Amino acid sequence: MSQKVLVAGTGKSGIAAAKLLLAMGGEVVLYDGNDKLDPEKIKENFEEDAKVTIVLGELTRPDLLGVELSIISPGIPLDAPFVPVLDEAKIPIWSEIQLAYHVAKGKLIAITGTNGKTTTTALTGAIMKTFFDEVFVVGNIGIPYTDVALDTTDKSVTVAEVSSFQLETIMDFHPNVSAILNITPDHLNRHGTMENYIEVKERVAVNQTEDDCIVLNYDDKVLREFGEKKDLKPKVIFFSSTQTLKEGMYLDGDMMIYAHDGKKEEVLNVKTDMQLLGKHNYENVMAAVAMSIRMGVPMESIRKAVKEFKAVEHRIEFVLERSGVRYYNDSKGTNPDAAIQAIRAMPGPTVLIAGGYDKHSEYDEWIEEFGDKVKYLVLIGQTRDKIAECARAHGFTDIMYAEDMAEAVRVCAAYANAGDNVLLSPACASWGMFDNYEQRGEIFKECVRNL
Known part of the structure; x- marks a missing residue:
């Protein structure tokens, strides 16, 4: 080069x-x-x-x-x-991950999907570190793949979080194990149509062979159909939080099951053996476990890593409890589907901070999820009028505006009662008001601590 x-x-x-x-x-x-x-x-x-x-x-x-x-x-x-x-x-135009792959050595795990990538990547990396000596966790999670490419060896395992933006311009990028966690509308301002967005996500498998593996969400109709295509070369492992599978990972009540070779193996209890909240996180764990099994990690090592793993920063991250009110930072909830998962994970009545940069998302399903759980909606950013109009159309009228994060947090603290939760889960990108979702989350946590 x-x-x-x-x-x-x-x-x-x-x-x-x-x-x-x-x-x-x-x-x-x-x-x-x-x-x-x-x-x-x-x-x-x-x-x-x-x-x-x-x-x-x-x-x-x-x-x-x-x-x-x-x-x-x-x-x-x-x-x-x-x-x-x-x-x-x-x-020729290459993506940054294509350049890194061209240089790097060892085994590669690539994880994509609309939501859950960061948590699944971090957990998969933690599991890999229990069994392999050289593990690199890279990509959108914070460390560019190109930063570590020259440090990898034939014994390395690299776990990469990859986005649709990065997959647009790959050439021979070829993970040994890949995963597509889910596909819901996102980044349509860039990809134009859902069809384009889906096609780009599915490119993670374009160079995989019969010797490789892809982990897919059986409950996602698009991914189920993709996994059942006859021309898809890698071995498919499905996971499901709603269906009993003959082969793959699924939930039986609170027990995570790995079905394989005619056997049903209990992996862990999602309520007592995990520190992560919500069904979406059960799905993230199932995907990580499936990839780790494929990589040859013993089940006992997998269980130990999952039990010790805590929520990733900015993804339904517990900040603190003050005056009986619990504050959660879900700044990584940059689209409505991710924000729906955060609402579902809240253990009780919630005052919600939302709004930000407009990615041409629709907010109807997210607002319908409010039900009796969301008490007040505090809106910031470019999308606040659009979200407020949508909320009122669905009969939700307890809406307030704030000019910045500090004001939003103060409003929430004033309206939340003991036993309530305050949740930052914007359903929008951070651009405009903040450099990135990490900065938005850090500012939220600072404002909470300064109450």
Whole structure:
């Protein structure tokens, strides 16, 4: 990989990709469409003599002189203005995970889906660490795959959370074990249609062979049909929280069962052997257990890791209890379906903070989930009018607006009684008011602690 490569995007993924290319002896043209960025500030990410050229604003053909490949960061859509310039120059476009896969060694587990990716990835990584000496947990979970690619060896196991954005531009990306946890409407502002979104998610299996495995949600009609396709090459392991399966993972009451080879093996009790709340988390655990079994991890090691595992930060994360009110941070609930799962997981009456950036989502099913559980809805961000209008159309009128997170938390504290829960589960992306969902969650927790 010693050629000249264009890297589009100067965020975490772009910088990590550029550093990997430089470490392999390559030369980098680092591009960002934002011409207001400071080139000198960007250069601080690299050694003084690094072979990096910074291009900001418009990308032109002369900027591509000698460039043989381009790496596009996940946050950049394929209809960005500079992409036709690459196409005209016949320069291939790879995702950051494709670049990392091209360099990395060892076994790869790739986890995608609309919701539950971060929890499932973190848990699968924790299980792998009980059995394998070299485990890397990467992707949207916080560490770019390119950050660790050169550290992997033939003995490594890499567990990667991968998004639809990253799967758009893979070439020979080939996980040994993959999982699609669920597919519900999300990112339609980028993918255009559900059909496009589904097709991109299913690309996680496009290079898998008969020797590989994919774990799929049997209760998701799209994924059930995908898993039953005759031309799907990897072995399919289904999981279900509603159906008894002849083969696969399922729930029998509170007991998680692994059905295989004509046997039914009890894995664990989801109420007494887990620290995670909610049916969606039972599904996440089933997926992680199925992948771990496929990787050869002994059942006792799997049980131990699941019992010790706590909720991932920003995903129905318990913050504290004050004056009898319990506060939960679900900033990772960036779409209505994820936010539905958070409401279902709440143990009692709830005051809900929601709203944010508009991803062209519909909110009807989410609001219908409120029932008698959601007492008040406190709205922030770009979507607050759209959500309020939808809520009123469904007969929910206990709605308040807040200008920022601090005000939202103060309003919740004023209206919540002892025994209630306050839940941040926005059903929207964080952009506009916050840099990302992590920052939104941290600010929420800080506001709660400052009450």
